[in-house]
Amino acid sequence: MSDHTLDCGEALALLQDYLKEELTTENQARVASHLAACGHCLGHAHFERNFLAAVERAAKGARCPDAVVARIRQALRSDPPG
């Protein structure tokens, strides 16, 4: 794939991995330059980004309750390792 411009099919096939930054540096750059030039694929990228942002926002706020942290600390003190 060296020195090769991506078409829409190829870019969309790589889109998920691109958004997660799981591609090689070379392919990250290739997808980025396709998105910069193609409104259709950029729309797909926005769709996926908006989706991922909403999922993270909905779930990321939960914290382990203080009572559970306290329970765990207490159990650790009365339960030596080994």
Next chain:
Amino acid sequence: MSSTPLAAIAFERDVLPHLDLLYRVALRLTGEAANAEDLVQDTVLKAFRAWDSFRQGTNARGWLLTILRNTFINEYRRRRRTPVQVDLDVAEQHALIYEESGHDPEGEFFHALVDDRILAAIDALPEEFREVVVLSDIEGLGYANIAETLGVPVGTVKSRLSRARRQLQGTLLEYAIEAGIVRPGKDA
């Protein structure tokens, strides 16, 4: 016993910072706060007892997630009420989503959905989809770490993620249409 205080200090230093992550993963796996709390506590105490076998300086997060997941599978899974599980073909689902979100092709509607709706949709995913979404899209683990935690090849992680996202997007789009946030279909 002489090394106990030091071991306990090291354990608290390396493990307690991951409690929030463990709790969030437990919440999505069990589907219920009370079970999630118990699962986190069981996980941490098991980890404490196995602390000698953990190689310090390696990936504590992955080690803890593996313990949590095994504990869930062995002791908690049967308590979960499993909702209806749908798994449409990925391509079919993909085409459907873009067609149905015709008036909002860039998915702005996702931001208008309330958190509880999104969490309910995640919780309705089949377990093998739910766990990759949680680890990747909520907790931000890379494919390789997820593959290691789940004991499956990276390719499996990728295909599950792709199918999970499609299914989740389809459910969320349905919610958005029901709620009047999106008008379905393309412009005439």
